[in-house]
Amino acid sequence: MERYLQGxxxxxxxxxxxxxxxxxxxxxIPSYAVxxxxxxxxxxxxAMQKTRKxxxxxxxxxxxxxxxxxxxxxxxxxxxxDDVVLREExxxxxxxxxxxxxxxxxxxxxxxxxAMNSVDDLRFRERTADMLDxxxxxxxxxxxxxxxxxxxxxxxxxxxxxxxxxxxxxSMDTSKALGxxxxxxxxxxxxxxxxxxxxxxxxxxxxxxxxxxTAGTMVIVDGSSGRIILDPTRxxxxxxxxxxxxxxxxxAALLRSTKGKPACTVDGVEVMLRANIELPLEIxxxxxxxxxxxxxxxxxxxxIDRDSLPEEEEQYKAYAHVAExxxxxxxxxxxxxxxxxxxxxxxxxxxxDNPQLGWRAVRFCLARxxxxxxxxxxxxRASVHGTIEIMFPMISGIEELRKVKEVVHEVMADLDExxxxxxxxxxxxxxxxxxxxxxxxxxxxxxxxFFSIGTNDLIQxxxxxxxxxxxxxxxxxxxxxxxxxxxHQAAQAARVRNIPCSICGEMAGDALYxxxxxxxxxxxxxxxxxxxxxxxxxxxxxxLGEARTLARKALKMRTAAEIKELMEKxxxxxxxxxxxxxx
Amino acid sequence: xxxxxxxxxxxxxxxxxxxPASALVQVTTSFESNIYLTFKGNQINAKxxxxxxxxxxxxxxHLIVSCSGSDAEQAFAAVTEIFASGxxxx
Numbered sequence: 001m002e003r004y005l006q007g008x009x010x011x012x013x014x015x016x017x018x019x020x021x022x023x024x025x026x027x028x029i030p031s032y033a034v035x036x037x038x039x040x041x042x043x044x045x046x047a048m049q050k051t052r053k054x055x056x057x058x059x060x061x062x063x064x065x066x067x068x069x070x071x072x073x074x075x076x077x078x079x080x081x082d083d084v085v086l087r088e089e090x091x092x093x094x095x096x097x098x099x100x101x102x103x104x105x106x107x108x109x110x111x112x113x114x115a116m117n118s119v120d121d122l123r124f125r126e127r128t129a130d131m132l133d134x135x136x137x138x139x140x141x142x143x144x145x146x147x148x149x150x151x152x153x154x155x156x157x158x159x160x161x162x163x164x165x166x167x168x169x170x171s172m173d174t175s176k177a178l179g180x181x182x183x184x185x186x187x188x189x190x191x192x193x194x195x196x197x198x199x200x201x202x203x204x205x206x207x208x209x210x211x212x213x214t215a216g217t218m219v220i221v222d223g224s225s226g227r228i229i230l231d232p233t234r235x236x237x238x239x240x241x242x243x244x245x246x247x248x249x250x251x252a253a254l255l256r257s258t259k260g261k262p263a264c265t266v267d268g269v270e271v272m273l274r275a276n277i278e279l280p281l282e283i284x285x286x287x288x289x290x291x292x293x294x295x296x297x298x299x300x301x302x303x304i305d306r307d308s309l310p311e312e313e314e315q316y317k318a319y320a321h322v323a324e325x326x327x328x329x330x331x332x333x334x335x336x337x338x339x340x341x342x343x344x345x346x347x348x349x350x351x352x353d354n355p356q357l358g359w360r361a362v363r364f365c366l367a368r369x370x371x372x373x374x375x376x377x378x379x380x381r382a383s384v385h386g387t388i389e390i391m392f393p394m395i396s397g398i399e400e401l402r403k404v405k406e407v408v409h410e411v412m413a414d415l416d417e418x419x420x421x422x423x424x425x426x427x428x429x430x431x432x433x434x435x436x437x438x439x440x441x442x443x444x445x446x447x448x449x450f451f452s453i454g455t456n457d458l459i460q461x462x463x464x465x466x467x468x469x470x471x472x473x474x475x476x477x478x479x480x481x482x483x484x485x486x487x488h489q490a491a492q493a494a495r496v497r498n499i500p501c502s503i504c505g506e507m508a509g510d511a512l513y514x515x516x517x518x519x520x521x522x523x524x525x526x527x528x529x530x531x532x533x534x535x536x537x538x539x540x541x542x543x544l545g546e547a548r549t550l551a552r553k554a555l556k557m558r559t560a561a562e563i564k565e566l567m568e569k570x571x572x573x574x575x576x577x578x579x580x581x582x583x
Numbered sequence: 584x585x586x587x588x589x590x591x592x593x594x595x596x597x598x599x600x601x602x603p604a605s606a607l608v609q610v611t612t613s614f615e616s617n618i619y620l621t622f623k624g625n626q627i628n629a630k631x632x633x634x635x636x637x638x639x640x641x642x643x644x645h646l647i648v649s650c651s652g653s654d655a656e657q658a659f660a661a662v663t664e665i666f667a668s669g670x671x672x673x
Contacts, residue, residue, distance in 0.1 A: 076601050080632060082632075083633050084628070085628045085634050116637050
């Protein structure tokens, strides 16, 4: 019998494979009396040495693939191994109780965990998980019990996990891990970012996954819709395999046929296609698909899942690196768009009832100029290494835009004084995602160098729909007439002031909407690198003149259903034309 | 054998989290003396990252440092200094 689970698709694509349950469940810790204490200590040394080797390998790999920032955590892990007191206490405990090393280590780890957890401060509690992760490695070496890891997978698998630790993901065998199903997780969690960066289909927020899935169960993961099918029938399998093959073939064919070509409409208008990225390894992905720059560089990964704020130097290096790699194309750096529940462990932030409407993005930055200025300094300093533009998220009105620009000018004045070079003509743009910003788009356009519409949040705020809430997720509707009008209004305001207006939400990568968006006046689209060839091809079948007529027609429509039907019809006509051409 | 005891205050805004703790361990382990920190009645060895993390000392916390050994004075000076510098953080 087919069964279904639903989560939130956060990395598109289809994966079909048996499930591999990846849970760090507790194993039995044996407890027996020992007399040769030296031998126990020697076993400990051996296990610690092996653990150190594990960590060194993971560290190396993490540096290469994920950058220094993600790798730094393994330094802290190694320090725990070196802890003199831990070693001393183990020795004392051993001689007092004369129990085997596994028992001794586990007893001490439990005591430490209790002490750390009793501290009334979240950031210290999070260290407990790190400590236990290291102890777990040592214990497993003692027991000769292989730590479940994703480094060497016997066969192609769909990984089902509660969440993945940085060390799990950093060592994952990405040639066999075809898809991810994560019980926990938010869009900005470590595992989500990584899945997107590695282009592995992934669904998060599947709360009951471990109860519903048994090891070896055949699973289909649809990373776009968030749908998971367990024990699919043969028909379903065949259908999805075909869809998957089509997807893969199409991606490859598209890449071949569009590589090196600009995205041009039939009537010769060039549309800028740019990439949304977050991790260093995605720079290459965007180069592979000929992105005309980075339209959205999310800086959040520098801040999350760590216990200290990134220093200016670390940020500067990351920004300069992407600017250099992408030059002469521009890179749009978005200042940190987190806060509320997503913010770093090292800042104590009260749990908010409604983080989406809470203390985040520029609101947070303006309240913490120290953190904000450090980021801006790093961005400005990096601006001499390529073409950097700065974008501010969640701008809701003129005062806010003026305030953040004032901070930029303060930072510039500091740099002038210190004689540190930067691009003084750097472009500063507003991210349009709060409905009030659309209502004031004419005013914001007078004081912004560019607009980028973040459709994901705009739709969510405009329609008052939380996409993660499954009861109302269906109300999240990009084709809603109000959404179409908002995009139009923002694009027109930008046109009047002659500034570019791009889209950097998921709509930008959905071919269904490409013609409409161009017709509404959008001049650039920024999306996950993997979507670029598809959209480039779509654009090559669009006449801008027709797109404008279509947009006018859509703007007069009253329901989302009507608009969607029209989009689908147009899309089908283009697809047929395309097939005819291919034949 | 010297013995030096005194107060230090956590001044960096994030408190004694992992990075300051590892910075402190790097300093303390370079001395021969025994170095202990006392906070809210708990005494821990300042050479142990695990011990430091169990303290949970936030910004503004007063800690007592006690150093004893041949280089206790230098050790005390170094510990006071790194606390005062906010572990190089703001």
